[in-house]
Amino acid sequence: MENNTIQTLINEKKYFEIRKYLNDLNTIEVSELLNQFESSELIMIFRLLSKNRAADVFSYLDTEHQEMIINTMTDVETKNIFDELYFDDIVDIIEEMPSNVVKKILKNTDAKDRHTINQLLKYPDNSAGSIMTTEYMDLKKDMTVSQAISKIRSTVENMENVYTCYVIDEVRKLEGVISLKELITSENDTPIQNLMNKNIINVHANDDQENVAEIIKKYNLIVLPVTDDENRLLGIITVDDIMDVVEQEATEDFHKMAGISPVEESYLKTSAFTMARQRISWLIVLMISATFTGRIIKSYEDVLQSVVILSSFIPMLMDTGGNAGAQSSTIVVRALALGEVNPKDAFKILKKEFSISLIVAVVLAAINYLRLIILTKTPLNVALTVSVTLIFVVMISKIIGAFLPVVAKTFKMDPAIMAGPLITTILDALTLTIYFRFATMFLSNMIK
Amino acid sequence: MENNTIQTLINEKKYFEIRKYLNDLNTIEVSELLNQFESSELIMIFRLLSKNRAADVFSYLDTEHQEMIINTMTDVETKNIFDELYFDDIVDIIEEMPSNVVKKILKNTDAKDRHTINQLLKYPDNSAGSIMTTEYMDLKKDMTVSQAISKIRSTVENMENVYTCYVIDEVRKLEGVISLKELITSENDTPIQNLMNKNIINVHANDDQENVAEIIKKYNLIVLPVTDDENRLLGIITVDDIMDVVEQEATEDFHKMAGISPVEESYLKTSAFTMARQRISWLIVLMISATFTGRIIKSYEDVLQSVVILSSFIPMLMDTGGNAGAQSSTIVVRALALGEVNPKDAFKILKKEFSISLIVAVVLAAINYLRLIILTKTPLNVALTVSVTLIFVVMISKIIGAFLPVVAKTFKMDPAIMAGPLITTILDALTLTIYFRFATMFLSNMIK
Numbered sequence: 096m097e098n099n100t101i102q103t104l105i106n107e108k109k110y111f112e113i114r115k116y117l118n119d120l121n122t123i124e125v126s127e128l129l130n131q132f133e134s135s136e137l138i139m140i141f142r143l144l145s146k147n148r149a150a151d152v153f154s155y156l157d158t159e160h161q162e163m164i165i166n167t168m169t170d171v172e173t174k175n176i177f178d179e180l181y182f183d184d185i186v187d188i189i190e191e192m193p194s195n196v197v198k199k200i201l202k203n204t205d206a207k208d209r210h211t212i213n214q215l216l217k218y219p220d221n222s223a224g225s226i227m228t229t230e231y232m233d234l235k236k237d238m239t240v241s242q243a244i245s246k247i248r249s250t251v252e253n254m255e256n257v258y259t260c261y262v263i264d265e266v267r268k269l270e271g272v273i274s275l276k277e278l279i280t281s282e283n284d285t286p287i288q289n290l291m292n293k294n295i296i297n298v299h300a301n302d303d304q305e306n307v308a309e310i311i312k313k314y315n316l317i318v319l320p321v322t323d324d325e326n327r328l329l330g331i332i333t334v335d336d337i338m339d340v341v342e343q344e345a346t347e348d349f350h351k352m353a354g355i356s357p358v359e360e361s362y363l364k365t366s367a368f369t370m371a372r373q374r375i376s377w378l379i380v381l382m383i384s385a386t387f388t389g390r391i392i393k394s395y396e397d398v399l400q401s402v403v404i405l406s407s408f409i410p411m412l413m414d415t416g417g418n419a420g421a422q423s424s425t426i427v428v429r430a431l432a433l434g435e436v437n438p439k440d441a442f443k444i445l446k447k448e449f450s451i452s453l454i455v456a457v458v459l460a461a462i463n464y465l466r467l468i469i470l471t472k473t474p475l476n477v478a479l480t481v482s483v484t485l486i487f488v489v490m491i492s493k494i495i496g497a498f499l500p501v502v503a504k505t506f507k508m509d510p511a512i513m514a515g516p517l518i519t520t521i522l523d524a525l526t527l528t529i530y531f532r533f534a535t536m537f538l539s540n541m542i543k
Numbered sequence: 544m545e546n547n548t549i550q551t552l553i554n555e556k557k558y559f560e561i562r563k564y565l566n567d568l569n570t571i572e573v574s575e576l577l578n579q580f581e582s583s584e585l586i587m588i589f590r591l592l593s594k595n596r597a598a599d600v601f602s603y604l605d606t607e608h609q610e611m612i613i614n615t616m617t618d619v620e621t622k623n624i625f626d627e628l629y630f631d632d633i634v635d636i637i638e639e640m641p642s643n644v645v646k647k648i649l650k651n652t653d654a655k656d657r658h659t660i661n662q663l664l665k666y667p668d669n670s671a672g673s674i675m676t677t678e679y680m681d682l683k684k685d686m687t688v689s690q691a692i693s694k695i696r697s698t699v700e701n702m703e704n705v706y707t708c709y710v711i712d713e714v715r716k717l718e719g720v721i722s723l724k725e726l727i728t729s730e731n732d733t734p735i736q737n738l739m740n741k742n743i744i745n746v747h748a749n750d751d752q753e754n755v756a757e758i759i760k761k762y763n764l765i766v767l768p769v770t771d772d773e774n775r776l777l778g779i780i781t782v783d784d785i786m787d788v789v790e791q792e793a794t795e796d797f798h799k800m801a802g803i804s805p806v807e808e809s810y811l812k813t814s815a816f817t818m819a820r821q822r823i824s825w826l827i828v829l830m831i832s833a834t835f836t837g838r839i840i841k842s843y844e845d846v847l848q849s850v851v852i853l854s855s856f857i858p859m860l861m862d863t864g865g866n867a868g869a870q871s872s873t874i875v876v877r878a879l880a881l882g883e884v885n886p887k888d889a890f891k892i893l894k895k896e897f898s899i900s901l902i903v904a905v906v907l908a909a910i911n912y913l914r915l916i917i918l919t920k921t922p923l924n925v926a927l928t929v930s931v932t933l934i935f936v937v938m939i940s941k942i943i944g945a946f947l948p949v950v951a952k953t954f955k956m957d958p959a960i961m962a963g964p965l966i967t968t969i970l971d972a973l974t975l976t977i978y979f980r981f982a983t984m985f986l987s988n989m990i991k
Contacts, residue, residue, distance in 0.1 A: 121742055123762050248728050257724055258706045275706070275723060279692065280699050294569050312790075314571050315783040317765060334782050335763040338789065342760075345793040346877050349800075353873035354866055362878035363891060367898035374870045375903050378937075381866050382907060383914070388858035396851055403844055406854055410836035410861065410971055417865075418802055418829050418964045422822045425801035429794050430810035443811060450815035455823050459830060466831070489826075516866045523858055 101128065105136060114143045122148070126155035138167050150179030158191045165196050174203040181255050182208075183228035183336070186215045223307050224300035226340070227321045227330030232260040236270055236288035240281045247275065256333055259318045262291045267327045269295060269320060297322050300329050304340045309434065311337045348432060351511035352425065354381065381516050388523045395531040401542040404473070405534055408481045409527070415459065416488040416526040417519040420496030423448055424514035427500045431510050438505040444497055452493035456486040480537045484530045491529070492522050549576065553584060562591045570596070574603035586615050598627030606639045613644050622651040629703050630656075631676035631784070634663045671755050672748035674788070675769045675778030680708040684718055684736035688729045695723065704781055707766045710739045715775040717743060717768060745770050748777050752788045757882060759785045796880060799959035800873065802829065829964050836971045843979040849990040852921070853982055856929050857975070864936040864974040865967040867903065868944030871896055872962035875945045879958050886953040892945055900941035904934040928985045932978045939977070940970045 104113045117125055117140070125144070129137055129152065141164055144152055153161060153176050165173060177185060177200060185204075189197050189212065201209055211229055218224030232254050234243050243260065251257050260278070262271040271291030281290055297320045298307050311319055311334055321330045347357055354377030358365060392399070392409070399406050427444060430436045436444060460482040467478035496518055500510035535542065552561045565573055565588070573592070577585055577600065589612055592600055601609060601624050613621060625633060625648060633652075637645050637660065649657055659677055666672030680702050682691050691708065699705050708726070710719040719739030729738055745768045746755050759767055759782055769778045795805055802825030806813060840847070840857070847854050875892060878884045884892060908930040915926035944966055948958035983990065 119742070121744070121762070244727065251724055251728050275727075276699055279723075279727070280696050294567070296569070312783075312786055314569070317782070334765070334786070335760075338760055338782070338786065341786065341789055342793075342881060345790075346881065349797070349873055349877045352797075353870045355870050355874065358874075361881075361883040362874060363884060363888065363895075367895055368902065370874075370895070371899045371902035371906075374867075374899070375906055378863060378866055378870075378903060378907055379910060382859060382863045382911065385859035385862040386914075388862070389855035392858065393852070393855040399854060400848065400851060403848060404841070406847060406857075407837035407841040409857065410840065410975070411830060411833035413858065413861070414833040414836070414964075414968060414971060415826060415830045417967070418826055419822075421964065422801045422803050422826075425797055426803065426806075426810060426818075429797045433790060433794065433809075435809040436811060440811065447811075447815055447818070451819045451822070454816065454819035455826065458819075458823055459826055462827060463830065466834075516862075516869065519865070520862060523862060527858070 101140070105139070110143060113140065117143060122151045123155060125152045130157050130160055134163055134167075137163060146175060147179055150176045154180055154184045154188075158188075161188060162192060162196055165192070165199060170199075170203050173199060177204055177208075181228050181230055182211055182215060183226065183255075183330075185212055186225070189216065218300060221304045222300060223298045223302045223304060223321045223332060224329065226304055226307070226336050227300070227332045228255050229330045230255045231320070231328070231331040232257045233263050233267075233328065234260050234273070234287060236262045236264070236286070236291065238287050239284050240278055240287060240290070241283040243273075243278055243287050247278075256318045256331060259331075261320055261328055261331075262287060263328050266325075269297065269322055269326055269328045271295065272320070295320065297326075298332070299323070304337075305344055307332055308337050308340045308344070312341075344432070348428065348511040351509060352428065352515035354378070354516040377516060381520050384520045385523065388520075388527055391524060391527045391531070395534075398531060398534055398538075398542055402477065402534070402538055404477060405480075405530075405538075409530070412481070412484060412488055412526050412530055413523050415485065416492040416522045419452070419455065419489045420492035420518045420522045421515065423452075423493045423496035424500055424518050427497045428510045428514045431500060431504055436501075438501055441498075441501050441505075444501060445494065448493050448497040449490075452490040455493070456489035459489055460485045476537055476541075480530075480533050483537075484526075484533050487529050487533075488522075488526045491525060495522065495525075549588070553587070558591060561588065565591060570599045571603060573600045578605050578608055582611055582615075585611060594623060595627055598624045602628055602632045602636075606636075609636060610640060610644055613640070613647060618647075618651050621647060625652055625656075629676050629678055630659055630663060631674065631703075631778075633660055634673070637664065666748060669752045670748065671746045671750045671752060671769045671780060672777065674752055674755070674784050675748070675780045676703050677778045678703045679766075679768070679776070679779040680705045681711050681715075681776065682708050682721070682735060684710050684712070684734070684739065686735050687732050688726055688735060688738070689731040691721075691726055691735050695726075704766045704779060707779075709768055709776055709779075710735060711776050714773075717745065717770055717774055717776045719743065720768070743768065745774075746780070747771070752785075753792055755780055756785050756788045756792070760789075792880070796876065796959040799957065800876065800963040802826070802964040825964060829968050832968045833971065836968075836975055839972060839975045839979070843975075843982075846979060846982055846986075846990055850925065850982065850986055852925060853928075853978075853986075857978070860929070860932060860936055860974050860978055861971050863907065863933065864940040864970045867900070867937045868940035868966045868970045869963065871900075871941040871944035872948055872966050875948045876958045876962045879948060879952055884949075886949055889946075889949050889953075892949060893942065896941050896945040897938075900938040903941070904937035907937055908933045924985055924989075928978075928981050931985075932974075932981050935977050935981075936970075936974045939973060943970065943973075 101113060101116060104116065129140060132140060137160060141149065153164065189200060204212065215224065232247060234246065247257055258275045260273050260275065261269060262273060264270055271293045272295055273287055273291040277290055296310060296314055298310060300321050300323055307319065317334050319332045320328055321332060323329055350358060356373040356376065358373055463485055464478055464482040467473040467481065468475060499513040499518060503510045503513045549561060549564060552564065577588060580588060585608060589597065601612065637648060652660065663672065680695060680698065682694065695705055706723045708721050708723065709717060710721060712718055719741045720743055721735055721739040725738055744758060744762055746758060748769050748771055755767065765782050767780045768776055769780060771777055798806060804821040804824065806821055911933055912926055912930040915921040915929065916923060947961040947966060951958045951961045
């Protein structure tokens with residue numbers, strides 16, 4: 096719709112109208128619109144944006160569209176845009192660009208900014224340092240409220256967040272926090288050291304972003320300061336960046352639990368080949384380990400040939416065991432990720448899963464037994480074998496399913512890889528072993 | 544640690560020291576500490592908190608601890624606490640409490656507040672109205688900047704967020720938004736209608752919270768206004784509440800994908816019986832549908848008895864098909880949840896999954912074929928049957944796995960229930976059918 100309107104305007108070369116049309120949209124809407132255009136039209140529309148709007152819109156464009164724009168812009172235009180951007184956005188852009196584009200960007204930034212950018216690029220992936228921005232509002236403790244407010248007024252333009260101000264000493268050590276809300280409601284000549292909160296919650300630049308997300312959630316923060324080993328203020332992380340982290344971490348867990356290596360790009364942008372590679376390694380591992388299950392069946396060939404009906408229950412037992420285990424492992428993986436439980440609770444978890452699995456197992460086995468003897472002509476002793484197997488399979492599956500993620504966490508491994516396909520494969524082998532053991536025990540008279 | 548310190552102080556009745564100790568902790572830390580105490584000690588420590596701190600701490604306590612406190616408090620004390628709380632927190636508390644406690648709370652609130660609370664309680668679960676708060680900063684458009692700032696100064700105490708102010712007309716219709724940042728950097732006598740942004744992003748009180756989360760993420764907002772059918776301002780939703788929504792929605796998807804009905808409480812707090820109930824319904828459905836798979840095996844009994852080795856490949860084929868399908872369904876469910884794809888992209892998704900599955904299937908089948916003829920003494924034609932089956936199984940699993948969630952979304956159903964156990968059960972039946980069809984085709988000379 097929007098696309099059509101503007102396409103018509105472009106065809107009719109009504110630049111003034113286009114500009115007017117763009118003015119009525121907000122930044123995000125303009126960038127979504129631009130993302131639908133290619134090369135020459137993209138550049139044409141982009142050039143119609145006002146100078147300080149251009150930078151804002153630019154930061155929300157797709158990587159490929161950003162690259163097209165930088166490639167066709169003059170040095171002066173490039174500088175104009177990058178001067179307006181926040182450092183965390185510049186770093187995000189640089190990390191995605193090919194080296195010739197990175198060179199062009201760095202060539203058109205001041206020496207001081209280039210230094211900051213290089214510093215930020217050095218922080219490890221997914222660390223607090225890598226997602227922080229350096230545009231924060233800093234004050235000195237001997238300032239009065241009115242001095243503080245006038246400093247805020249004069250520098251507000253370049254700041255990502257001015258509502259939380261940080262009080263630092265001469266060597267930039269963090270001494271306190273004060274909100275703009277407190278400043279505007281206090282007397283003009285009060286020194287801010289009397290007002291500031293010294294009980295500061297902060298993170299270290301090398302802390303993992305998952306950690307940062309936990310703290311922001313726990314304390315309901317909008318912004319969190321990042322410091323170095325000497326408690327010097329390096330930057331701030333705002334809650335909107337953490338929102339992305341929370342979703343990213345959840346996505347990673349979803350993918351790991353389905354046996355997929357982490358995918359950075361979005362679905363439609365990742366090539367089929369890359370996606371195939373991300374999925375195939377686990378499938379190969381699991382395919383090969385599933386052959387052990389096959390070996391178990393093979394080693395009970397004589398039992399199966401004597402009581403052929405036994406093989407028809409294999410899928411039901413394997414599926415039910417797998418599903419029961421997947422339920423427990425999913426619940427525990429998620430509870431661990433949300434911090435609802437931790438490895439110290441191992442015993443409580445086992446006790447709880449034992450009770451749950453007992454209830455579930457007995458109900459399932461009873462339903463199964465009744466169904467087999469009422470609805471099908473399954474011999475009584477076979478129905479009994481299958482149902483008793485079901486009890487053990489469900490209980491063991493649930494307990495192992497809940498336990499493995501806790502073990503993983505204890506050894507600082509990712510609990511998520513202990514769920515899903517891996518657990519199903521382990522449980523398949525266990526299920527069959529239990530099944531055939533009971534079969535040889537209970538049905539010895541039927542086995543030749 | 545903290546627990547011990549304070550326990551010693553309690554035992555020694557050093558109330559002054561306890562109070563000093565509590566003063567050094569922040570609100571969240573105090574509530575975490577209190578959550579570890581029971582009844583009488585809990586009340587004793589709670590009473591040592593200053594009046595306005597008590598309310599803050601109270602809002603972060605566990606439901607059971609909140610209940611204990613309300614039950615022992617006098618009416619005046621109850622009123623003191625609930626006067627200080629934000630409406631969204633009061634509503635959350637009321638929703639969790641038994642009716643006698645709710646009565647006590649409502650008895651001790653002003654008629655006007657009680658009206659607001661009752662209004663908020665009426666919004667459907669998970670709607671924007673149910674998570675919004677009514678403490679926002681509203682201004683009139685004919686105010687000047689200095690009038691606006693002095694209104695903010697005088698009412699700041701009761702507001703959840705003063706950094707975004709809403710401009711409303713006489714009948715409370717939303718006319719514009721202005722940030723405190725803009726106010727403090729503008730001239731004192733400018734009318735705010737010249738400064739306010741009229742391009743407002745808002746949600747309706749009946750909108751789903753998932754929708755709210757999407758808008759907040761898309762536009763990087765800290766706070767979002769909620770309006771009614773006539774565009775009258777009803778409340779605001781702040782980003783920290785949305786963070787919980789995002790996690791809650793992800794947890795729901797995790798659980799649904801593992802065949803678990805939604806769990807409201809955290810893992811350790813839910814009883815084993817409730818948890819068993821949440822897990823058993825899907826297990827019963829899946830157990831019964833898995834017997835269809837058993838029927839398929841049974842109907843090919845003659846094939847299996849002629850070529851017994853065929854049964855040993857069943858687990859591998861079923862697992863690989865299930866895993867391949869789970870990968871695709873997980874990827875697509877998550878991409879749908881994040882808004883990376885939508886049902887309109889169905890054709891693109893199918894095309895992509897076709898390419899991915901072709902690569903994956905051929906590689907897996909080749910590895911499997913080589914492994915069978917080199918490492919085991921599997922007859923060539925059996926190895927071929929298994930490997931060709933594998934190609935078809937992996938391709939069909941991936942395509943169905945990706946397609947079902949998209950179909951669900953098209954029909955406004957939840958894509959997440961189309962992943963996990965359900966898809967595995969469907970694919971099991973398909974896998975076996977394909978397998979036995981190929982077996983009868985390729986191995987006709989071996990079948991008696």
